[in-house]
Amino acid sequence: MRTPRLLRAAVAAVAALVLAGCATIPSSGPVREGNPVERGEDLGFAFRPQGPEEGDTPSEILAGFIAAGAGPQDNYQVAREFLTRDLATEWNPAAGVLIHGRATSTLADSDASLRLLVPATASVDGSGRYTEFADAESMELQFRFAEEGGEWRISQAPDGTVLARAIFDRLFSERPLYFFDPTFTYLVPDLRFFPSTADAPTRIVEALLAGPAAPLTPPVLATAFPEGTRLERQSVTPTDGQATVELNDEVVQADDVTKQRMQFQLGRSLVGGSILSVRINVDGTDLDIPDLTGGTAPIVQPLINPSALVGRDGAFGFLTGGDLEPLEGLSDAVAGLAPSAAVYSAETELVAVLAGDGTVAAVRSGEDPVTVDTRPGLIAPALDEAGFVWTVPRGNPAALLATPPGGDPVPVASGWPAGSTVLSMAVSRDSTRLLTLLGTAAGPVLRVYGIVREDGVPVRLSEAWFDLIAPTGATTATWVSDTTVASLGTGIDGTPAVGLQDVGGPVLDTVAPVADAVALVGGNGQSGLRVLTSDGDVRVLRGTAWQTTASDVTYLATQQ
Numbered sequence: 001m002r003t004p005r006l007l008r009a010a011v012a013a014v015a016a017l018v019l020a021g022c023a024t025i026p027s028s029g030p031v032r033e034g035n036p037v038e039r040g041e042d043l044g045f046a047f048r049p050q051g052p053e054e055g056d057t058p059s060e061i062l063a064g065f066i067a068a069g070a071g072p073q074d075n076y077q078v079a080r081e082f083l084t085r086d087l088a089t090e091w092n093p094a095a096g097v098l099i100h101g102r103a104t105s106t107l108a109d110s111d112a113s114l115r116l117l118v119p120a121t122a123s124v125d126g127s128g129r130y131t132e133f134a135d136a137e138s139m140e141l142q143f144r145f146a147e148e149g150g151e152w153r154i155s156q157a158p159d160g161t162v163l164a165r166a167i168f169d170r171l172f173s174e175r176p177l178y179f180f181d182p183t184f185t186y187l188v189p190d191l192r193f194f195p196s197t198a199d200a201p202t203r204i205v206e207a208l209l210a211g212p213a214a215p216l217t218p219p220v221l222a223t224a225f226p227e228g229t230r231l232e233r234q235s236v237t238p239t240d241g242q243a244t245v246e247l248n249d250e251v252v253q254a255d256d257v258t259k260q261r262m263q264f265q266l267g268r269s270l271v272g273g274s275i276l277s278v279r280i281n282v283d284g285t286d287l288d289i290p291d292l293t294g295g296t297a298p299i300v301q302p303l304i305n306p307s308a309l310v311g312r313d314g315a316f317g318f319l320t321g322g323d324l325e326p327l328e329g330l331s332d333a334v335a336g337l338a339p340s341a342a343v344y345s346a347e348t349e350l351v352a353v354l355a356g357d358g359t360v361a362a363v364r365s366g367e368d369p370v371t372v373d374t375r376p377g378l379i380a381p382a383l384d385e386a387g388f389v390w391t392v393p394r395g396n397p398a399a400l401l402a403t404p405p406g407g408d409p410v411p412v413a414s415g416w417p418a419g420s421t422v423l424s425m426a427v428s429r430d431s432t433r434l435l436t437l438l439g440t441a442a443g444p445v446l447r448v449y450g451i452v453r454e455d456g457v458p459v460r461l462s463e464a465w466f467d468l469i470a471p472t473g474a475t476t477a478t479w480v481s482d483t484t485v486a487s488l489g490t491g492i493d494g495t496p497a498v499g500l501q502d503v504g505g506p507v508l509d510t511v512a513p514v515a516d517a518v519a520l521v522g523g524n525g526q527s528g529l530r531v532l533t534s535d536g537d538v539r540v541l542r543g544t545a546w547q548t549t550a551s552d553v554t555y556l557a558t559q560q
Contacts, residue, residue, distance in 0.1 A: 126193030220450030224261030341380035
């Protein structure tokens with residue numbers, strides 16, 4: 001019995017809002033077939049799509065196929081029913097996702113050819129890498145049809161799926177893959193997005209073995225897995241909370257520390273939900289790998305002093321209540337430079353300051369300040385954990401320098417657009433990435449680059465970068481955590497507001513507007529964000545509102 005036309009039109013309308021077709025997401029390299037989704041997976045909500053019916057027209061077949069794309073059960077079995085027998089075996093829904101927030105539309109070229117227009121706002125490639133678009137981009141997807149057994153079926157369709165934002169957020173989960181900095185001191189996240197299906201652990205391991213995203217590829221980050229390491233059995237299924245990852249024998253040749261690091265990477269990337277622990281198996285035998293502990297374990301999500309570090313009334317120190325607690329051996333020397341900005345590393349006991357005369361100086365505990373850069377127009381400096389002070393003139397983005405303790409400045413090739421201005425920069429606390437806010441004729445540009453080092457010395461920024469969405473009128477940006485950044489811009493009502501975004505992820509909700517804000521620094525997570533107002537008040541986010549915690553502050557210092 002055929003569904004009434006009115007009901008079928010309603011289904012098609014919902015489909016256009018819920019799921020809008022299939023698209024191959026542009027990327028380099030071949031597309032590999034995804035792993036089948038096993039029965040019984042918990043997707044967090046139930047969507048049981050309807051298969052094709054007798055006599056469906058091509059437009060009805062397309063509408064049904066679109067709707068069925070939201071049901072990954074049994075490896076998208078219902079969606080494949082709308083395809084010809086040949087295409088049903090070839091179509092790869094795991095190739096990528098287009099995400100949209102508005103309804104799609106369909107254009108007919110002929111009875112057997114339809115085009116789907118998708119106002120895409122983001123995309124995810126086959127490895128889970130997410131890209132957000134500043135403005136919706138119109139994507140055109142071609143579908144062709146053929147009669148098979150007297151019924152219309154889709155004979156040509158792009159790989160991948162296209163989901164409405166609300167459905168994507170329910171079907172997919174944000175998962176960080178973890179890699180090491182080149183010294184194996186820090187574990188650094190690379191955010192990916194995978195569907196919450198039974199094959200997710202397998203896809204996570206495959207993506208981990210394939211390596212980090214383009215801005216983070218070696219030598220920016222390192223992996224413990226030897227070249228050529230691959231999954232020997234194409235399934236990672238947890239049993240009683242333990243996931244067994246069966247790898248080829250490349251890993252057997254590795255030394256004990258490398259094996260520990262491999263297991264650490266896998267554990268941090270996989271553990272969560274039903275997976276409590278991970279073990280590596282080769283040729284059916286579990287490897288006996290002790291955990292990395294104590295001083296041998298890498299640092300995950302470096303933390304800083306939770307108190308605000310500020311300058312006030314010719315003094316420099318941590319705010320404790322209404323008082324300042326000075327940094328022994330540092331505060332007097334810093335205050336004597338009358339700075340307008342400063343960045344402090346507790347690890348190296350070093351402060352880099354933008355002094356009152358416009359120069360940048362470095363202050364080490366118990367030592368006299370050392371002038372690092374005297375060029376005109378310098379912005380607030382950045383600092384990394386190796387003690388390099390990063391400096392650049394606002395109007396000369398090609399003149400980025402990194403100066404080591406007691407050494408000569410080293411040019412760092414940035415590749416920043418000619419004609420742009422550098423508004424702010426900040427090194428991540430693991431010292432592997434540089435957050436940059438640039439001013440251009442088209443508006444502010446917010447990016448995160450990988451830092452390429454040779455023998456520990458920064459020499460250039462990565463040729464690829466993470467493009468983030470800068471808020472209107474953005475003036476400065478800061479790290480919130482190892483995965484999230486914040487920027488100070490202007491809200492829709494013209495009031496200063498703080499925007500948040502994950503690196504390699506979506507724009508997060510803009511937090512409450514904060515009147516008269518002129519500066520922003522990060523802390524340990526969103527609750528550690530602090531803004532400085534034009535009249536010297538320090539405000540901290542408490543719930544959904546900004547609360548004043550101190551007054552008469554001249555500048556906020558960044559903690560590295």
